[in-house]
Amino acid sequence: MNASGEFVFAPLGGVGEIGMNLSIYGLGPERSRTWIAVDFGVSFGGEEDLPGIDLVLPDIRFLVEERRNLVGIVLTHAHEDHFGALLDLWPQLRVPVYATPFTAALLEAKRRGEPGAPEIPVRVVELGSRFAVGPFDVELVSVAHSIPESNGLIIRTPLGTVLHTGDWKIDPTPVIAPPTDEAKLRAVGDEGVLALVGDSTNAIREGRSPSERDVAKTLVELVRTARGRVAVTTFASNVARMRSAAESASSRSRARPVI
Numbered sequence: 001m002n003a004s005g006e007f008v009f010a011p012l013g014g015v016g017e018i019g020m021n022l023s024i025y026g027l028g029p030e031r032s033r034t035w036i037a038v039d040f041g042v043s044f045g046g047e048e049d050l051p052g053i054d055l056v057l058p059d060i061r062f063l064v065e066e067r068r069n070l071v072g073i074v075l076t077h078a079h080e081d082h083f084g085a086l087l088d089l090w091p092q093l094r095v096p097v098y099a100t101p102f103t104a105a106l107l108e109a110k111r112r113g114e115p116g117a118p119e120i121p122v123r124v125v126e127l128g129s130r131f132a133v134g135p136f137d138v139e140l141v142s143v144a145h146s147i148p149e150s151n152g153l154i155i156r157t158p159l160g161t162v163l164h165t166g167d168w169k170i171d172p173t174p175v176i177a178p179p180t181d182e183a184k185l186r187a188v189g190d191e192g193v194l195a196l197v198g199d200s201t202n203a204i205r206e207g208r209s210p211s212e213r214d215v216a217k218t219l220v221e222l223v224r225t226a227r228g229r230v231a232v233t234t235f236a237s238n239v240a241r242m243r244s245a246a247e248s249a250s251s252r253s254r255a256r257p258v259i
């Protein structure tokens with residue numbers, strides 16, 4: 001904070017809950033801030049607490065009021081809990097959306113599957129690129145996750161830098177590229193970071209989760225030695241696990257053809 005204003009953060013969803021990720025960052029004096037939004041996710045209703053409800057959208061009344069001061073929405077990756085609310089809510093905002101090629105392509109595929117969904121002019125940005133969104137200087141940093149092209153955001157402002165992690169895993173051998181760009185994280189750490197903002201599932205649990213490569217190896221072994229057919233369940237959006245399951249199936253058919 002200084003005389004010309006403040007750099008502020010508020011989660012409109014996604015903190016302390018799974019899903020509905022939507023964060024906003026503001027820059028400037030209290031009464032005339034410029035805003036950037038990161039992600040626009042949905043949450044899923046459950047039979048226990050929300051029977052009959054499939055999807056829960058974030059409450060964006062604040063952003064609608066501040067629409068003229070909202071300079072853009074940056075998507076970290078293409079999971080529903082990070083971009084699933086965009087097609088429904090974007091018409092109330094109509095601001096530029098920034099996404100990497102895979103995320104932009106998946107958004108377009110979703111749009112085609114939903115009659116009447118708006119055509120959102122997405123500004124496609126390259127992995128690892130750095131671009132300006134209003135007064136915010138945004139740089140993408142690749143992070144390993146279960147879907148291709150997951151990004152953390154380095155958000156630089158005249159008042160300091162924040163690292164917004166998105167969903168992440170320190171996995172040197174993910175089954176889908178790229179791995180977490182540790183060199184870039186180290187460099188921004190040396191440069192100086194005011195705050196790290198992150199709420200990745202299980203991030204505050206002690207310990208280490210195994211690499212997806214180890215999960216894949218175990219799956220191959222389990223499928224190879226199984227006596228009958230094997231049914232695998234997973235989130236359809238866990239692209240890495242889908243790949244591991246497919247590879248385990250193909251390794252078995254090579255070893256012992258199914259007739």
Ligand SMILES: [Zn+2]
Nearest residue numbers: 077079145167
């Ligand atoms: Zn995710």
